[in-house]
Amino acid sequence: MTTFQEFGLADPITRALKEENYVTPTPIQAQTIPIAITGRDVIGIAQTGTGKTASFALPILHRLLEHRAKPQPKTCRVLVLSPTRELSGQILDSFNAYGRHMNLTSALAIGGVPMGRQVRAVMPGVDVLVATPGRLLDLVQGNALKLNMVEFLVLDEADRMLDMGFINDIRKVVAKLPIKRQTLFFSATMPKDIADLAEHMLKDPARVAVTPVSSTAERISQRILLVDHSAKASTLAGILKAEPINRALVFTRTKHGADKVVKILEKSGIPAAAIHGNKSQNHRERTLAAFRTGEIRTLIATDIAARGIDVDGITHVVNFDLPNVPETYVHRIGRTARAGREGVAISLCAGEEMAYLRDIEKLIRIALPKEDRRTPGKNDVGPSPSQNRGGQRNGRSAQHAHRSQDGAPGNKNQRSRRRSHGGNGGASQPNRDHARNENSRHEHARHEPKPRPTQHGGASAKEGTMQGVAFLHRPSRPNSPASTPNRSQRQR
Numbered sequence: 001m002t003t004f005q006e007f008g009l010a011d012p013i014t015r016a017l018k019e020e021n022y023v024t025p026t027p028i029q030a031q032t033i034p035i036a037i038t039g040r041d042v043i044g045i046a047q048t049g050t051g052k053t054a055s056f057a058l059p060i061l062h063r064l065l066e067h068r069a070k071p072q073p074k075t076c077r078v079l080v081l082s083p084t085r086e087l088s089g090q091i092l093d094s095f096n097a098y099g100r101h102m103n104l105t106s107a108l109a110i111g112g113v114p115m116g117r118q119v120r121a122v123m124p125g126v127d128v129l130v131a132t133p134g135r136l137l138d139l140v141q142g143n144a145l146k147l148n149m150v151e152f153l154v155l156d157e158a159d160r161m162l163d164m165g166f167i168n169d170i171r172k173v174v175a176k177l178p179i180k181r182q183t184l185f186f187s188a189t190m191p192k193d194i195a196d197l198a199e200h201m202l203k204d205p206a207r208v209a210v211t212p213v214s215s216t217a218e219r220i221s222q223r224i225l226l227v228d229h230s231a232k233a234s235t236l237a238g239i240l241k242a243e244p245i246n247r248a249l250v251f252t253r254t255k256h257g258a259d260k261v262v263k264i265l266e267k268s269g270i271p272a273a274a275i276h277g278n279k280s281q282n283h284r285e286r287t288l289a290a291f292r293t294g295e296i297r298t299l300i301a302t303d304i305a306a307r308g309i310d311v312d313g314i315t316h317v318v319n320f321d322l323p324n325v326p327e328t329y330v331h332r333i334g335r336t337a338r339a340g341r342e343g344v345a346i347s348l349c350a351g352e353e354m355a356y357l358r359d360i361e362k363l364i365r366i367a368l369p370k371e372d373r374r375t376p377g378k379n380d381v382g383p384s385p386s387q388n389r390g391g392q393r394n395g396r397s398a399q400h401a402h403r404s405q406d407g408a409p410g411n412k413n414q415r416s417r418r419r420s421h422g423g424n425g426g427a428s429q430p431n432r433d434h435a436r437n438e439n440s441r442h443e444h445a446r447h448e449p450k451p452r453p454t455q456h457g458g459a460s461a462k463e464g465t466m467q468g469v470a471f472l473h474r475p476s477r478p479n480s481p482a483s484t485p486n487r488s489q490r491q492r
């Protein structure tokens with residue numbers, strides 16, 4: 001499939017695609033659209049950045065046009081569940097852009113903004129509702145929304161949803177949906193619990209997979225610096241000064257850590273800014289806009305704050321802290337080397353993080369090249385991983401992602417500009433008010449990730465064997481699990 005014409009999408013959609021300057025479908029689109037357009041359920045293994053939003057939005061819009069119907073009050077025809085407010089906003093933007101010639105009505109149901117506007121937005125009924133699971137359930141439980149008319153369900157970033165503890169909410173939502181519906185299910189990874197969830201939700205699904213992780217990984221030069229905990233900041237400053245950086249995204253596990261890193265970098269003469277849940281909406285938006293324009297080249301972020309942010313031209317990802325969830329490593333480094341470009345991922349690993357490193361290497365099936373910069377004999381381990389986990393939990397639970405919500409369709413550039421503005425989390429059409437920022441106890445409570453068993457088992461004996469060693473070993477399967485042959489091809 002080489003052009004969008006070949007999909008036979010309805011005219012209003014192809015016109016919108018032209019205006020978006022989409023000429024060639026991405027691999028996930030080429031695989032998903034022809035199947036989804038027939039009404040069949042699909043499981044897609046694809047990451048953000050692969051064009052997966054259009055791969056589900058376009059066939060759904062086509063089918064909405066095929067069976068035009070006015071949504072009934074307090075219902076939606078399409079329900080998209082996404083893990084974060086930011087990603088939800090971006091998905092809604094995409095639906096509005098691709099559906100700009102079809103009088104689409106849409107709304108956003110996300111936490112962190114007042115519920116009243118969202119209640120009013122869904123009151124007349126909407127074609128498309130994009131929601132985070134917690135706020136969606138609040139609307140349903142408050143009788144503001146009924147799910148009995150949903151014809152299309154999309155679950156986006158299912159692995160993230162699970163990781164963030166949304167599994168029970170998702171099951172509750174699915175239990176309220178009509179059995180007769182089309183379900184499109186996307187996840188960047190497919191561990192067993194995700195496969196089980198998919199099994200529960202989908203009927204005879206077609207399986208499609210792209211290998212962004214592996215193909216991205218091939219274009220990413222990855223390396224590990226084994227460092228003393230206390231030397232992390234100076235090592236980071238050294239990297240940022242030495243590397244040819246266009247834009248660098250630095251991940252810390254905690255919000256506090258992010259702020260600390262900014263201060264230290266600024267002292268070293270490196271302008272940097274942090275985004276995380278404790279920053280105000282305005283601050284977040286200004287920071288992101290500055291990162292997009294290149295005014296700030298170094299952005300420090302916690303995982304949840306960085307998720308869903310669509311910034312091109314990130315040449316370097318630095319893991320100031322290694323993530324305790326190995327899949328997160330894959331998500332993080334996937335922020336660079338987008339759109340066929342090359343990228344660099346450098347991870348700082350202190351002694352107490354060796355267990356995380358082993359988990360990551362197990363997942364990606366690559367022994368990453370390591371450079372040992374530790375002071376011999378120094379036992380400098382910093383805070384324990386369990387403390388860090390607590391910090392990450394906070395980072396996740398208090399995230400405030402906001403987006404523009406002017407509802408007006410626009411081209412890709414306009415949309416990415418809109419993404420840097422505030423959002424109201426209500427109807428995209430016709431309500432164009434701007435939002436007040438408000439914490440949502442519901443979303444916060446539900447952003448708790450599921451607890452993971454402690455993996456830190458004291459890595460010192462093994463560490464000793466790595467002294468001074470830099471190696472790259474690619475076992476028989478050269479890439480990550482997502483690149484195994486049956487995933488890299490279309491599976492049916």
Ligand code: AMP
Nearest residue numbers: 022024025026048049050051052053054
């Ligand atoms: P996604 O993975 O859905 O977040 O999409 C990543 C980016 O690729 C977004 O900025 C989309 O607007 C853009 N995009 C998606 N599909 C295409 C396409 N076929 N041609 C050009 N850009 C695309």
